[in-house]
Amino acid sequence: MGRTVATFRDLIEQELQNWKQRFGRALRQEEQAHLEGMFNRVRLYVQACTYHFPVDAMHGIHVAVELDHEIRLRRIEAALGINLETQWMDSRSLPLSAGDGRVAHRAEPAKTPPAD
Amino acid sequence: MVVWLIEPSQQKRRRLIDRSFRPCFYVQGPESQLARLAEALTARAAVSCALTERENIWDRHMLRVLQVSAHHPTLFAPLARFARRFDSSLALYDSDLMLASMYCWEKNIFPLARVEIEVGASGAGPGPNAVRPYLTPTAEIHSITCRDNEWLTEYERPPVRTMRMRLEGISDVNPKHGRHGAIEVAVENDWQTLDDSDEPAAQVFERLLRVHDPDVLVTEWGDDVLLPGLLRQTQRLRIRLPLNRDALPVERTRSRSYMSYGRILFKESTTTLFGRLHIDTQNSFGADQCEMEGLWELVRVTKLPVQYACRTTPGTGISYMQMETAWRDGVLIPAQKAEPENLKHPDELLRADRGGLVFPPRLGFFENVAELDFVSEFPSIMAQFNISPETVNCPCCPQAPRVPELGYRVCQRHRGITSRVVERLIAKRREYKELRDSGHGIRDMRLGMQEAELRVQASGFGVQGVGCATNLPLPIPNSGFQIPEPEPLPIGNPAPDPRVPCPVSRIPSPAACKQRRDVLKWLLVCCFGYTGYKNARFGKIEAHEAINAMAREKLLVAKEAAEQRGFRVLHALVDSIYVQKDRGWELGAGGWGKDENRNSKLETCKPDTEFEISSFHPVPGAQPLAPNREAATEFRVSSFEFRSCAPAPSPQHPVPSSQHPARADYERLAQEIEQITGLPLALEAVYRYAVFLPSQQCAEIPVPNRFFCVSDEGELKVRGLECRRHDTPPFVARMQREVLAILAEARDFSTYCDKLCEAREVYERYQERLRDGSVAAEELVIRKRLTKAPASYQKNSSTAIAARQLDRAGVKLRPGENIEFIITDADSSLVDDRVRAWTLWEGWRGYDVEAYGKALEKAFEPAAHFGRQ
Numbered sequence: 011m012g013r014t015v016a017t018f019r020d021l022i023e024q025e026l027q028n029w030k031q032r033f034g035r036a037l038r039q040e041e042q043a044h045l046e047g048m049f050n051r052v053r054l055y056v057q058a059c060t061y062h063f064p065v066d067a068m069h070g071i072h073v074a075v076e077l078d079h080e081i082r083l084r085r086i087e088a089a090l091g092i093n094l095e096t097q098w099m100d101s102r103s104l105p106l107s108a109g110d111g112r113v114a115h116r117a118e119p120a121k122t123p124p125a126d
Numbered sequence: 127m128v129v130w131l132i133e134p135s136q137q138k139r140r141r142l143i144d145r146s147f148r149p150c151f152y153v154q155g156p157e158s159q160l161a162r163l164a165e166a167l168t169a170r171a172a173v174s175c176a177l178t179e180r181e182n183i184w185d186r187h188m189l190r191v192l193q194v195s196a197h198h199p200t201l202f203a204p205l206a207r208f209a210r211r212f213d214s215s216l217a218l219y220d221s222d223l224m225l226a227s228m229y230c231w232e233k234n235i236f237p238l239a240r241v242e243i244e245v246g247a248s249g250a251g252p253g254p255n256a257v258r259p260y261l262t263p264t265a266e267i268h269s270i271t272c273r274d275n276e277w278l279t280e281y282e283r284p285p286v287r288t289m290r291m292r293l294e295g296i297s298d299v300n301p302k303h304g305r306h307g308a309i310e311v312a313v314e315n316d317w318q319t320l321d322d323s324d325e326p327a328a329q330v331f332e333r334l335l336r337v338h339d340p341d342v343l344v345t346e347w348g349d350d351v352l353l354p355g356l357l358r359q360t361q362r363l364r365i366r367l368p369l370n371r372d373a374l375p376v377e378r379t380r381s382r383s384y385m386s387y388g389r390i391l392f393k394e395s396t397t398t399l400f401g402r403l404h405i406d407t408q409n410s411f412g413a414d415q416c417e418m419e420g421l422w423e424l425v426r427v428t429k430l431p432v433q434y435a436c437r438t439t440p441g442t443g444i445s446y447m448q449m450e451t452a453w454r455d456g457v458l459i460p461a462q463k464a465e466p467e468n469l470k471h472p473d474e475l476l477r478a479d480r481g482g483l484v485f486p487p488r489l490g491f492f493e494n495v496a497e498l499d500f501v502s503e504f505p506s507i508m509a510q511f512n513i514s515p516e517t518v519n520c521p522c523c524p525q526a527p528r529v530p531e532l533g534y535r536v537c538q539r540h541r542g543i544t545s546r547v548v549e550r551l552i553a554k555r556r557e558y559k560e561l562r563d564s565g566h567g568i569r570d571m572r573l574g575m576q577e578a579e580l581r582v583q584a585s586g587f588g589v590q591g592v593g594c595a596t597n598l599p600l601p602i603p604n605s606g607f608q609i610p611e612p613e614p615l616p617i618g619n620p621a622p623d624p625r626v627p628c629p630v631s632r633i634p635s636p637a638a639c640k641q642r643r644d645v646l647k648w649l650l651v652c653c654f655g656y657t658g659y660k661n662a663r664f665g666k667i668e669a670h671e672a673i674n675a676m677a678r679e680k681l682l683v684a685k686e687a688a689e690q691r692g693f694r695v696l697h698a699l700v701d702s703i704y705v706q707k708d709r710g711w712e713l714g715a716g717g718w719g720k721d722e723n724r725n726s727k728l729e730t731c732k733p734d735t736e737f738e739i740s741s742f743h744p745v746p747g748a749q750p751l752a753p754n755r756e757a758a759t760e761f762r763v764s765s766f767e768f769r770s771c772a773p774a775p776s777p778q779h780p781v782p783s784s785q786h787p788a789r790a791d792y793e794r795l796a797q798e799i800e801q802i803t804g805l806p807l808a809l810e811a812v813y814r815y816a817v818f819l820p821s822q823q824c825a826e827i828p829v830p831n832r833f834f835c836v837s838d839e840g841e842l843k844v845r846g847l848e849c850r851r852h853d854t855p856p857f858v859a860r861m862q863r864e865v866l867a868i869l870a871e872a873r874d875f876s877t878y879c880d881k882l883c884e885a886r887e888v889y890e891r892y893q894e895r896l897r898d899g900s901v902a903a904e905e906l907v908i909r910k911r912l913t914k915a916p917a918s919y920q921k922n923s924s925t926a927i928a929a930r931q932l933d934r935a936g937v938k939l940r941p942g943e944n945i946e947f948i949i950t951d952a953d954s955s956l957v958d959d960r961v962r963a964w965t966l967w968e969g970w971r972g973y974d975v976e977a978y979g980k981a982l983e984k985a986f987e988p989a990a991h992f993g994r995q
Contacts, residue, residue, distance in 0.1 A: 017481075053828075
């Protein structure tokens, strides 16, 4: 109980330190704070990680991070009053029919006017 | 065995000797070797040896062992040592038990019990040690019969004479750290200061001791400082200080530092007396945590000698209770733990080595929150599901029910020793609660004065010297007091109890009930912890893991049940769950699970820290839990007729109309969860509001133990804030308590915000006092525990600086000791000026206004965190 096997809270901290060493070093300064924030938010779901207790702690951390993103996404939807699920197809970056037999690709970046 | 008694009819103290006590231990090994050992023992000492059979606890097989009975108790330990040295391959059982406890078990008595004694003629006359009147003539006990029952909740406390002794000044500061002051002594709350100006303190104390002849000496720092100091002074003065009631020298043990749960702790040296009880409240777990009522209760149920019980942890008490049960069952008690942990696959270890579940709380200010608590959850699991070290994965039940997650089996044929011990403690604790709730304490106060005298006349109590305590038979006057029936023995406990219950009873006051309940709680908590303790004789880590697995399962079932019924789980902490029922929901029948105004509370929460989202809400009209899910989590030992720890599910207390309107719903939820889980669950409180605070390091991360709630009755519950911490200066703690008391008057978020303005004024007043220098220095003392020797500190932390100062001043500090200091100038470039050890502090040094101001600010922050002004 925390003596033989580290608690999941300790494992989150250990993984954060591991990832900060190399991965974090190669991040830009403004990105580094987000790495720590992302690991910190795993603590919101630590009871689920503890209960599941995967052999590799990063599996639990991945699921927790993805769940957190999912929850926050839904929260943004609620705040904006939109439902992205109804716009599911629109949100995909797949080619769509242009209605005239052509395939409409994603909007192309505006062409810069040729230099005179 | 020497037995000390109080004979209340004549207010006499008697010293008696019981020569019939012959403690025995057992040796197991090859019979030829046992025969050689028996021969060697009988040739050297007065012992009786015989081959007999006793049960091995782990496989329940009968073992053929050599029983060695010492004819004199003082031979017991040397004989056991001889047997161990004789052949180290021999296994010893019952060989390191405390003689006083063994005497109690054998005679069916306990310390401070009322007993009936047949005394023989004074054969030996006054012994060579007889120097005081109660020693002459030395009488022998022919027979001793208990007239009391340790499981009674209504009993009389012994009519002891108490003398108190302390040193003037802050009681928590160790006098060895340079604290000076005169000794103060009190008899019957009449305090008298003994300074050396007229007469040496030791001489005055000796006279007081002789005149009042107290049975109990309650001291502060008596173990390590006061009594040894007085003894030294009397030696210099060449007078005799009769601390003991016989002429034996005072018994002292050394101080020591030790590790416990990853923390280093310090145990002071002890000074124990013969014929008199010495209790040092600064060196006593029981007297410190549960006061004297708790200590008497601890002694009664554990049967440990008083002076030993108050200086040891409850874990030792619970161990001795287990050993007594084993001893009565004829089970061999190993001298050292011999049961190693079972081999496990790493996956299994990962699954098994986990504690209880903790849900991080939702952050914010929440109204109308209920706390549901599993009552003594871990002990209840042990009692209800028969989880005991010898019943988990027992060899006799291959088809037994399995523990969830782990798959461990639990015995169906034998009732576990631990289960039997805890169920009695749980039952007694519940009785105290019922006594307190039924208001019997009021009756006690009313009758107390009338009957006190009669009772003192009637009762006889023992004061324990070397061993245990007993009483003398006396006529009982007819006081008209209701005689309680003895508590029926729990099913499955074979211990016979032929003793007559105490004919004179005393209903404890509500305060006494609380103190006694507290000590029983500590015993129960330790009982669970000891199943996983590496040195516990009846410890087995698999039992510990099984209890944790059950607790996790039950908490999840409770959470699911609450959510299915439309409650929102705000927080869950191993054995308690905080739920909220929104205002919009209908109350009463038909209203369960209706979700009409789910987000109403979000308005009162800080939006950036509230993570609740609509997709996580319970679906209105959702199907109840699948039957097989609940069935799977239900774990029953079907072949036993265990007494249920859970009270009847029917509502016991009708809800008064003045109570919170949602209380009935919460009570119904508690009953339903109780039925599903099979464990007793109580509605601990309905809170007007609860404030769950974030981590101090990261404002968006919740921490389990940092919150405060105000119950419907206006009572505060605070966890993890500064006023609960031991290292907070009293000045800061008092400010926070005052602020919280003001906030406790609020009923909802808007009144909370109003009250916050009032609270801020208090805060500002404290800051003002700090700035104008009118704060007493004692109020600013910070107390910290040393984790290492002063010289071993690498960094210049406040604790390290203060420790070094004391070290230089000649104070010998040990790891685990507490030290006190004042911040004088936290930012000083001179390290030594930053803080000053309290006992070395002088007025001109002052204190650091800025540092203490920051501490006040930090302590006010929790109140203001979610407030709006």
